[in-house]
């Protein structure tokens with residue numbers, strides 16, 4: 156990343172939370188709620204892990220943030236706005252401020268690594284001449300300098316992981332979400348990926364990573380949001396304490 | 401290590417895979433529909449020209465049946481009628497048909513023997529060529545004949561002309577209806593293909609959506625893709641129809657397949673807008689179909 160940035164450049168007041176969950180519940184269809192009464196704030200520029208056993212609702216919580224699902228209860232505020240009050244036509248612009256590294260990558264297999272990373276910039280309507288150098292630089296930064304024209308199916312798990320990270324951050328989102336980004340790589344590689352997130356966070360991006368990897372979480376020393384059976388159980392620093400939550 | 405990747409030469413790849421195994425059959429079906437639409441158009445043009453030719457011939461002339469009265473011989477009556485008619489405004493020429501010619505016309509109906517009896521009162525015919533600029537009306541001819549005291553009936557072919565014009569109208573409207581039907585079928589095929597393509601590329605659509613693509617961005621991808629496919633199909637169909645039209649023109653000799661289906665070289669130009677029209681129909685159909693499905697994402 157060549158350009159520097161800080162929380163102030165997001166255009167929000169640095170004082171308020173960049174993300175706030177207030178009494179949020181969520182269900183798939185008519186099934187029972189998979190998230191119940193979730194309350195927390197994330198300060199701009201913070202770094203958190205989201206932990207919890209399988210099925211606790213980590214991915215579901217992230218889906219609420221990247222606007223793939225809607226809460227059944229409560230309010231979610233992002234950048235100081237109630238997400239549900241945002242007009243349908245404006246939701247795409249909100250999504251562009253959130254980078255996501257999906258649990259299953261969701262790379263487009265028919266596009267080269269370079270085209271995959273360029274995707275968010277094309278969506279924003281940029282001219283190729285104006286962003287292709289940035290894309291190349293970012294690919295080099297995640298260690299894929301020599302794999303730019305490779306198709307995702309020909310990449311290793313770790314390479315796909317780093318490609319997905321590059322795509323998630325190429326348009327300099329304010330919030331970066333990652334779902335099990337170290338799920339299927341060895342420890343050394345997991346550390347390498349963690350270092351990428353830490354660097355992005357230093358540049359001002361608010362980071363939230365869902366992870367099973369207790370070891371990695373402990374080693375990072377970053378605060379933790381712990382989910383259990385759809386409820387938020389433990390909070391680190393930068394997280395608002397809710398009585399009786 | 402693989403070959404170098406030249407960043408400066410990079411151009412964004414199509415977001416939908418360039419090659420789709422379904423494209424071949426789609427292009428074929430739409431090309432066939434375009435071909436049929438073009439043939440319909442060529443047929444309608446030819447039918448129109450044929451009708452114009454016929455009515456032109458018929459409006460340019462009239463036939464008068466003259467019956468001799470009193471002591472006047474039929475030939476004398478016919479001659480007098482021709483003279484009278486030639487003087488009417490809007491008539492360029494009037495000729496009494498010779499007896500032999502009139503008999504030849506009647507022979508199939510009456511038989512040789514009847515004519516040989518020679519005492520049959522064979523009516524004489526006068527053919528009248530009308531001035532193409534300002535043709536005389538049947539009523540004018542009638543009046544002139546009455547004034548000259550000639551018993552005659554004027555046939556200005558108006559019955560036939562009305563018949564031909566009615567048929568030509570039916571042909572035009574049928575062609576238009578067929579054209580619309582074919583366009584609707586093409587639209588339906590494209591809509592169907594769009595829905596299939598969207599199902600096949602569901603993952604791409606979802607990733608675009610979650611990356612902040614507006615619905616219009618996604619709709620445009622499918623719209624462009626199917627408009628391109630249809631334009632290609634339209635080109636094939638139009639070329640095919642133009643070849644058939646050219647063959648019909650050549651087979652017909654000087655006047656095309658005269659007089660039934662006179663195709664003119666200029667008619668072949670009518671197929672030229674087909675790729676554009678096909679692309680337009682496809683774009684609309686794909687757009688409507690894609691918007692219907694994309695509405696589910698919000």
Ligand SMILES: Nc1ncnc2c1ncn2[C@@H]1O[C@H](COP(=O)(O)OP(=O)(O)OP(=O)(O)O)[C@@H](O)[C@H]1O
Nearest residue numbers: 183186189207208209210211212213214215216367
């Ligand atoms: N698309 C869905 N439709 C219905 N139920 C779902 C769906 N996705 C998840 N669930 C249910 O929601 C609950 C929480 O799932 P979620 O994927 O959020 O858990 P998770 O903490 O991410 O688990 P893991 O660590 O295994 O990824 C689970 O009971 C799961 O069965």
Ligand SMILES: [Mg+2]
Nearest residue numbers: 213214258334
């Ligand atoms: Mg999960």
